Amino acid sequence: MEVVLALYGAIESGGHKFVCLIAEDKDTILEKKVFLTKKPKETILEVVNFFRQFGNLQSLGIASFGPIDLNQNSQNYGVLTTTPKTLWQGIDLRKEINSRLRIPVYIDTDVNSAALAEHLWGSANDVSNLVYITVGTGIGAGIICNDKLIKGFSHTEFGHIRIPHDLKEDSFLGVCIFHGNCLEGLASAPAINKRCELEEGRIPPPEHQVWSLVAKYLSFAVNNLIFTTAPEKIILGGGVMKNKKLITLIRQNVYDLLNSYVEYDPIKFDLENYIVHPKLGDEAGVLGALAIAMGLNFEINQ
Structure with a gap:
C-alpha cells in the first residue's frame, strides 16, 4: 500500500x-x-x-x-x-x-510567525514567555506569553510606540509616514539610510556613529518590553541586527537602563543568553509560516 x-x-x-x-x-x-x-x-x-x-x-x-x-x-x-x-x-x-x-x-x-518558529525550534524553545523583535524595513514584535501568541483586536504594532527622543541630541525627525519619530521612524533600516544619506538596501559600516543612536532607541524599546511583558528571553532579528556590534551595545544599554531594578538572574548574570539573535536566522519567518500550515500555532494556543 x-x-x-x-x-x-x-x-x-x-x-x-x-x-x-x-x-x-x-x-x-x-x-x-x-x-x-x-x-x-x-x-x-x-x-x-x-x-x-x-x-x-x-x-x-x-x-x-x-x-x-x-x-x-x-x-x-x-x-x-x-x-x-x-x-x-x-x-x-x-x-x-x-x-x-x-x-x-x-x-x-511575519514577526508573529518568526516568534512562533523560534519558540518551537529556535532560540526560545526552552521558555514559555518570549519576545521576538525584528528590525529591518520596519520594526515589529511578536509576543508569546504562557505559550500563547498575544493578540487583541489585531496584532501588536510595536514599531509605532513612542520612545524618548531628545531633539537637541538628535535632530532627525524620523521617516514614519504616520508618526514621524516613533521607534520605526527613528531606528528602522529606512531611517538609518536617510540619516546617513545611503541608497536603499545599504547600511553604514559597523563603526559609524549612527549605531550608538540606533542602539539607544532599541534599548528603550527592549527596556519597556521587559517591564510590561516580563519575557524569559528576547530575540532580536531582522536585517539591521546583522551588525554584530549592535546587540552588544543594546545589552549594555538595557543593563544600565534597568539599573538593577529587575530581580531576574538571566538579566543580572547572563544577559548574553537573555537578549539573543534568532537561532533560525533569516528562515524564522518562513518556518513560522510552515508551523502555521501544520497547525502548530493552534497547538500552542490551546
Missing part, C-alpha cells in the same frame, strides 16, 4: 520578496523558491503557479508584512490595511491564494 505523505506550503511575504517552500515538516523541505515582490496580481500568480506543481497540499501558511486585519470576525479578515506598500493596500492575500489553490490557507504577521 502506497503511503501518501502530507505536504504543506509556506510563504513569507515581504516588501522586496516572497519566500515560498514546500515541506513535509521543518526538517524535510522539498522545494524552496524566492520571487521578487512586484504588483499584487503578478506576484500572486507566480506564487500560485509554484505551489500548483506539487498537486494537492494539506494546507498553506502565510507570514506576511502588515498591517493585516487578523480579527476572524471581521469582514476584512486577512486584508492588508494601512501598509506603506501602497499597491498592496486592501489586498486579501489569504483569500487570493485560497481561491486559486482551494486548500486551507492561514495567515499571520
